[in-house]
Amino acid sequence: MIIGEQKRLEEISGMLDGHRGILIAGCRSCVAICLAGGEKEVAVMAESLRLISSLRGKGWEIEEAMVERQCEKEWVAELRPRIEGKDCVLSLACGVGAQTVQAMYPRVRVLPGLNTSNMGAPEESGIFVEKCGGCGDCVLHLTGGICPIARCAKSLLNGPCGGSQGGKCEVSPDTPCAWEEIYHSLESLGRLDLLEEPIPPKSWLPARDGGPRRIVRKEAVLTEEQKRLKGGKA
Amino acid sequence: MSDGGIGVFICSWGSGKDPKLDMDGLLSFASGIEGVALVKMIDRICSKPGQKEMIAAIKGSGTDRFVVVACSARTKRKLYRHIATSSGLHPLAFEVASVREQAAFVHEGPEAQRKAETLVRMAVEKVRLWVEPPFEEEMPALRNVAVLGDGLMAMAVANEIMAQGLTVDLVMSGGSPKGSPPYIFSNQDEMDRALRSMAEASSDPRMTTIKNASVLDFQGPPGDFGLVLDVAGEMVPLRCGAVVLAPEPRMELRTIDGSPAPSAQELIARGLRRIVILPSGASSGIGCSCMTPRGTLYALSLVDAAPGIEVSLMGREARAMDWMEGLQRLAQEKGIRFFRIDGEPKVEGHAPTVITWRDPLLGDMRLQADLLLLDTVLTPEVQSLAKAFDVPVDEKGELLSIDSRLRPGETVRKGVFAARFRVGNMLYEDMALEAGSVAARALEMLSMGTLEVGGAVAEVDQEKCSACLGCLRVCPYSAPMIGQAGKAEVRMELCQGCGACVALCPSRAIDIYCFSDSQIVAQSRAALGKVR
Amino acid sequence: MMRILAFCCERGPGEAIDLAGEKRMRYPADLTLIQVPCAGRVDVAHLLKAFREGADAVVLVGCLEGNCHHIYGNIEGRKKVDRAKQILDEVGLGGQRLEMFHVASNQPFRIAELAAEMASRVERLGPNPLAVKE
Numbered sequence: 001m002i003i004g005e006q007k008r009l010e011e012i013s014g015m016l017d018g019h020r021g022i023l024i025a026g027c028r029s030c031v032a033i034c035l036a037g038g039e040k041e042v043a044v045m046a047e048s049l050r051l052i053s054s055l056r057g058k059g060w061e062i063e064e065a066m067v068e069r070q071c072e073k074e075w076v077a078e079l080r081p082r083i084e085g086k087d088c089v090l091s092l093a094c095g096v097g098a099q100t101v102q103a104m105y106p107r108v109r110v111l112p113g114l115n116t117s118n119m120g121a122p123e124e125s126g127i128f129v130e131k132c133g134g135c136g137d138c139v140l141h142l143t144g145g146i147c148p149i150a151r152c153a154k155s156l157l158n159g160p161c162g163g164s165q166g167g168k169c170e171v172s173p174d175t176p177c178a179w180e181e182i183y184h185s186l187e188s189l190g191r192l193d194l195l196e197e198p199i200p201p202k203s204w205l206p207a208r209d210g211g212p213r214r215i216v217r218k219e220a221v222l223t224e225e226q227k228r229l230k231g232g233k234a
Numbered sequence: 235m236s237d238g239g240i241g242v243f244i245c246s247w248g249s250g251k252d253p254k255l256d257m258d259g260l261l262s263f264a265s266g267i268e269g270v271a272l273v274k275m276i277d278r279i280c281s282k283p284g285q286k287e288m289i290a291a292i293k294g295s296g297t298d299r300f301v302v303v304a305c306s307a308r309t310k311r312k313l314y315r316h317i318a319t320s321s322g323l324h325p326l327a328f329e330v331a332s333v334r335e336q337a338a339f340v341h342e343g344p345e346a347q348r349k350a351e352t353l354v355r356m357a358v359e360k361v362r363l364w365v366e367p368p369f370e371e372e373m374p375a376l377r378n379v380a381v382l383g384d385g386l387m388a389m390a391v392a393n394e395i396m397a398q399g400l401t402v403d404l405v406m407s408g409g410s411p412k413g414s415p416p417y418i419f420s421n422q423d424e425m426d427r428a429l430r431s432m433a434e435a436s437s438d439p440r441m442t443t444i445k446n447a448s449v450l451d452f453q454g455p456p457g458d459f460g461l462v463l464d465v466a467g468e469m470v471p472l473r474c475g476a477v478v479l480a481p482e483p484r485m486e487l488r489t490i491d492g493s494p495a496p497s498a499q500e501l502i503a504r505g506l507r508r509i510v511i512l513p514s515g516a517s518s519g520i521g522c523s524c525m526t527p528r529g530t531l532y533a534l535s536l537v538d539a540a541p542g543i544e545v546s547l548m549g550r551e552a553r554a555m556d557w558m559e560g561l562q563r564l565a566q567e568k569g570i571r572f573f574r575i576d577g578e579p580k581v582e583g584h585a586p587t588v589i590t591w592r593d594p595l596l597g598d599m600r601l602q603a604d605l606l607l608l609d610t611v612l613t614p615e616v617q618s619l620a621k622a623f624d625v626p627v628d629e630k631g632e633l634l635s636i637d638s639r640l641r642p643g644e645t646v647r648k649g650v651f652a653a654r655f656r657v658g659n660m661l662y663e664d665m666a667l668e669a670g671s672v673a674a675r676a677l678e679m680l681s682m683g684t685l686e687v688g689g690a691v692a693e694v695d696q697e698k699c700s701a702c703l704g705c706l707r708v709c710p711y712s713a714p715m716i717g718q719a720g721k722a723e724v725r726m727e728l729c730q731g732c733g734a735c736v737a738l739c740p741s742r743a744i745d746i747y748c749f750s751d752s753q754i755v756a757q758s759r760a761a762l763g764k765v766r
Numbered sequence: 767m768m769r770i771l772a773f774c775c776e777r778g779p780g781e782a783i784d785l786a787g788e789k790r791m792r793y794p795a796d797l798t799l800i801q802v803p804c805a806g807r808v809d810v811a812h813l814l815k816a817f818r819e820g821a822d823a824v825v826l827v828g829c830l831e832g833n834c835h836h837i838y839g840n841i842e843g844r845k846k847v848d849r850a851k852q853i854l855d856e857v858g859l860g861g862q863r864l865e866m867f868h869v870a871s872n873q874p875f876r877i878a879e880l881a882a883e884m885a886s887r888v889e890r891l892g893p894n895p896l897a898v899k900e
Contacts, residue, residue: 044853052857
């Protein structure tokens with residue numbers, strides 16, 4: 001899922017300067033699970049900002065709202081009555097959610113409360129680790145299920161750089177060397193032969209470098225005729 | 235929220251008992267609080283007439299919840315519950331304002347009065363938001379206990395349980411226990427009695443013995459557990475009200491390569507004369523590092539059977555309690571040597587083996603042995619039991635008690651009890667005491683035939699739950715589970731009402747009865763004078 | 767008058783409070799107690815809200831380390847207190863106003879001790895600027 005982390009209170013406070021009617025909008029999806037933007041965190045953020053407002057005389061009027069998934073227009077539409085009269089929304093959803101809210105409410109400033117970080121998974125309660133590089137050209141079958149793009153600091157495709165020490169990446173003693181993990185995984189699978197198969201130089205077109213990606217699932221797209229026949233919002 | 239209004243009962247605890255508080259003042263203060271439909275001063279609520287008066291007042295007024303302004307909840311909680319149920323209310327439909335312990339006794343003058351008023355206000359605000367919790371008083375408690383263990387401890391527990399009229403399913407992992415029981419009997423009589431009681435238990439119709447069984451599955455609420463056992467390949471279901479885990483370490487003298495110690499005849503036949511017995515804990519750190527009576531008894535048996543044999547025992551100290559002291563003296567008289575080791579002994583070579591060690595008094599020592607024997611502890615399969623019943627294991631590898639001082643024998647899983655064992659030397663009578671104690675805990679739970687579950691428990695709002703698994707991970711009792719709808723559900727019969735899940739839930743989907751978020755906030759506001 | 771709000775676990779600390787009462791021990795009336803089933807029940811929002819409602823200091827009182835009836839509720843409580851302290855420092859109210867204490871059921875004197883400790887901190891830091899003077 002998407003992992004994000006709250007911005008520091010000072011930074012958020014700076015963004016909110018000059019605003020008055022503030023709606024803090026959270027999301028029940030990824031950010032709730034990584035403890036950044038669920039209802040609980042929205043409440044804590046609201047309390048913290050109210051304290052700042054009272055202590056520093058900011059005059060903020062803060063309200064809290066939740067959205068099932070902030071990336072979906074239908075759900076963001078439900079915020080309309082809450083946004084009425086507000087001059088900004090502090091989104092505690094991921095960057096996708098924040099953008100969706102802005103797009104739907106072009107006259108109300110949307111501020112990001114989170115720094116959206118990566119696609120990852122919980123390792124244990126409270127610890128979230130990056131797993132997937134989102135490169136659009138998955139090679140997990142060749143690396144024993146371990147992503148060399150995300151989990152190798154250099155995104156190497158054909159073996160370790162040699163800088164690892166004690167199985168840990170030279171970047172940080174907390175980070176395992178992905179290629180060592182790949183080796184051990186292929187060993188357990190009995191497929192060390194896959195290491196013989198070189199992964200050619202990667203085309204980064206399907207990744208971020210090719211521009212924002214657009215994926216179409218044709219059978220779910222309503223044709224023009226269907227849209228016409230349906231009427232109203234598609 | 236309240237339909238019938240809130241009742242406030244102020245205990246005057248006898249006239250003139252405490253001049254500190256203006257009780258009439260408190261009475262009028264309480265009457266002025268919104269939503270309070272009835273205020274009454276009662277002389278000694280804890281007395282029979284006091285209780286009667288209170289019950290009559292509640293019944294007559296139609297209030298559906300009340301506040302008791304008196305002494306601490308702790309001592310009188312059962313009483314107030316009784317008053318609530320006798321008045322036709324839910325047993326938890328009340329709050330207590332401890333104006334005695336928290337105001338009158340600890341503050342002076344107007345401060346005490348003001349504090350008392352604050353406490354009354356807080357209690358009223360809290361009970362105002364009280365919501366009736368789910369409560370089941372009649373969950374059945376089966377009068378059958380599953381006792382898991384292969385040795386004497388399990389048998390002793392089974393005997394204690396059967397003595398109280400319950401039935402037992404004795405589940406053994408093997409066919410019969412290996413090695414010897416790790417207990418020291420005070421005398422032959424005690425040992426004979428122990429063996430006899432084992433034989434009696436095995437033939438008692440109230441006990442069913444299941445051998446060669448491992449636990450595949452463990453489900454259900456305390457009082458009505460469902461186990462599935464793998465008995466030599468066959469799946470056998472078992473239902474019980476409680477589970478007692480009594481894994482028993484066994485002791486065996488073994489050679490370094492793990493085979494059982496040879497008999498005296500074998501030793502003679504193999505020409506092995508110098509025998510050294512080391513406690514297993516000396517080198518491996520597992521088990522005891524002392525010279526045990528078992529080693530002494532074996533040494534004596536060797537020396538008696540084959541006079542030419544030299545036996546030496548080594549250890550950090552000699553555990554010779556009670557009648558064992560005489561045994562050790564006898565052993566020494568027969569030429570068996572006892573050496574004290576400081577630190578780890580070094581063992582080198584094979585036939586002969588050379589052992590070097592440091593004696594605390596004599597310094598560096600060296601001995602040659604034809605055969606080295608280890609007084610080995612055969613640790614029972616605790617890991618698989620711990621996994622099957624989801625009971626944590628401590629750093630020594632033993633089943634963890636929920637509180638070794640105040641609640642020994644209980645594990646973190648309600649209804650699952652564990653007998654503690656001290657590796658090393660345990661007197662048989664100590665074991666008997668432990669078995670009785672653990673059995674008593676299980677019996678206590680099942681004695682009433684029904685179990686009370688519910689009350690101040692947590693509940694998940696399915697709509698708001700993000701299925702983040704946080705509550706499952708934090709709960710010490712494993713009460714939450716993912717239900718059919720893919721959302722978290724709290725099993726009421728396992729929840730102990732600690733609220734850790736509520737504090738953690740990122741979606742505020744869980745709340746707890748009787749201590750809800752809104753109640754805590756209301757109490758805070760009342761405490762800080764923010765309620766008018 | 768100072769306002770010190772104490773969230774107390776109803777077991778160890780709760781019993782210590784009763785004992786303090788029975789022994790007629792004196793402690794400042796500024797300390798008001800809210801009983802919770804376990805220190806782990808209290809969350810960051812509750813702690814921060816108390817300051818917004820005018821508390822000069824807030825304490826979370828749990829059982830002694832290793833003695834929590836609910837295994838590790840006191841550890842859960844401490845984690846919340848640490849986070850709230852950080853936020854209080856960031857907003858400028860001062861994390862010192864919030865503290866976690868561990869009290870056993872036979873330590874009634876600790877109640878007076880913690881009240882005195884927090885009172886001296888409030889004297890040093892000043893009253894809560896958000897408290898409405900009445």
